[in-house]
Amino acid sequence: MKSNTLKIGDKKLINSWAFYDWANSVYSLVISTAIFPIYFSGVTGGKIVRFLGIDWEHPESLYSYAMSFSFLIVAFMSPILSGIADYTGSKKKFLSFFCTFGSLAVMSLYFFKDSDTTWIGIWASIFASIGFWSSIVFYNAYLPEVALPEQQDSASAKGFIYGYIGSVILLLISLVLIMKPTLFGLESSGYASRLSFVLVGLWWVGFAQFTLRKLPKNASHAKPEENYFWKGYQELKNVFKEIKQYPTLKGFLVAFFLLSVGVQTIIIMAAFFGTTELELESTDMIVTILLIQIVAIVGAKFFSKLSEKYGNFKALKITILIWMLVCFGAFSLHKGIPNVGYYFYSLGGLLGFVLGAVQSLTRSTYSKLLPETEDHATYFSFYDVTEKIAIVMGTLVYGFLNAVTDSMQWSVLSLAIFFLASLLVLNTLKRTKYVS
Template structure:
């Protein structure tokens, strides 16, 4: 059994980022969306007896539905997990659910099997995001407050590094299928299986090192009702901490911008700037590589200048990204080079802001045994932000017929987050 603050325990915890981040890069961002578009382009698809003229809308709704499910179930399950001391069991369940669902995307091999792609997209997304609730909740149990910035950053650095390695392997497979005696479509489907195996396989290192129940909970039989009670108690507690409440509001506002831009960046480059798929994948890889350095640099910056100052710098940089994207035009000479430059700027703060928000929230928590329940509020805040952000983005696009105004609007949410963050009082570990 490792003690809190032990280097091996922190490394084991952080290694789950190495395991699961291949999902967010290969499945959510790069390979699967392009594969789905290639299969459904110019086609009408049927799903649950409904004909969809725009398959991209169906895919978007599927992801939104998965976020909604996670937002509904994670507070309840985390309350049960805290009451019964079973965070690791829940984390394992959703890891296996996500990994097996990703591998099942192999059976999505044509327009007649779109239903397979949609159903397992939903299940994989639920598995990924739900497992992160319990993973994040372990941070205050594996690292001391003064270690949490570096530990959180280490997780993101592991995640970006692992996902880059697997994406490059997948791209070699997809770009040179003849070398391996397969078709490009089969190469993509094999990539989905590789993601699932990578995710489940490397997660076992984390599961081996994480403690089972550090508070030795002895739950009664009526643990579901007691789980609901746990949720109610924590919700009431959270409202009594003004600094924590302010941070959650600020986190909600910045997440609207961060998550919407991450999800829509490839579509912006393709639809608004007319960039080919390979340019977009190069940009995605560039963002991941720079994000490794960004997470490391800002973890050190926060140690010297404090979490709040570091977060304000990243938020200001995100606003700059929004203004720069607004200024881009597909008719500009060398527009792809400007887009690459924007990718570098985005990468510098993408990993940094995600890492810093996680560790800052962890430091703001009161003395508690209910870490999973507290982190479920963090997770739900992010999911609702994604739903609102993508809606605002799409609504403005429909009004203006230009994604540039949608991107510019995200700067308003960043500004509001910056202002609220500026009113937060310093605490023992957050300044």
């Protein structure tokens, strides 16, 4: 096949790999960040929602806990599957499966019509999250197989840039449908929102085929024996032992964990903060989210160049300091401030500048810290598990503090502690051949 003729470092291979960000980022933007959280708040806001026999007075806390559960499932499942993928050489099959699974789950959100069908929205959100984040494990694991170490910062940044551009395009399409439903013969904005969830699933699985056609099937030429489930588990144990032999790699995972508690929780809960805590209009939220995406393109490129000049660790430390400013800025906002929407726009612009940067830099930094190995999926599963457990902690802390204090401001402020701890850990790490 043509995909097998493309060698590591080939621009066509790198571009094909990065294009999966174009495909999957519509989930991150439309479902995780923009339209679905606003739709969820609109459907359940001010109502007591019943789920699993429990009456939930704070539906946003229910959603936060549901996301925590999905990340816990991914954290438990992905290391074993990654070990199997490395042992059997089947990363591409796993990537394809979870991409399809996640996109179908997203499309099933169409059936979440009102507060009585909240259970559909919750379960579909859980399954979509599992599909998305599990696919990302195997997608990230391809980075050291498609790009040389010196190319990995720019390749990782390219993926996120593709993702931001693609997701903004679909978001704009969705917004036109939602704001002008009658123009397209749709019955209401709510129906248009549900239709946008279907578009996300089709976009995701459709454009993913371009990536799947080019990626190598079995780069390590693995020839699995029988009982490969047990062998996959052994692969996981072996990699865990190896990680402990590399202090910088191990330390970076700790810093990444602390960083992810803050970053991913803010991404997931930002829309709820704006609509519920600040009582901003949906249009204000959409403008802010679009601003974040556009600025994130510039930020990803800027910090990629900065890391080339000054090193990954220094660039990451700068992003962490800015994230801390975002936390303090959000804590100082409340709905009583005149023109609070404008302050929220400014905060969104600042957040966007470091959003793509921190995601791109952490992925490429981890990739460059890896030892010479063919167990890329297993190594990246530890990266993924670290992130998912961090999200579980972050969303649980966020949801708990919101329920106890009846305010999201203290939830946001608590995240600054994790950013500070991450900064302190990064300061202890030693330079390596490719990372400084």
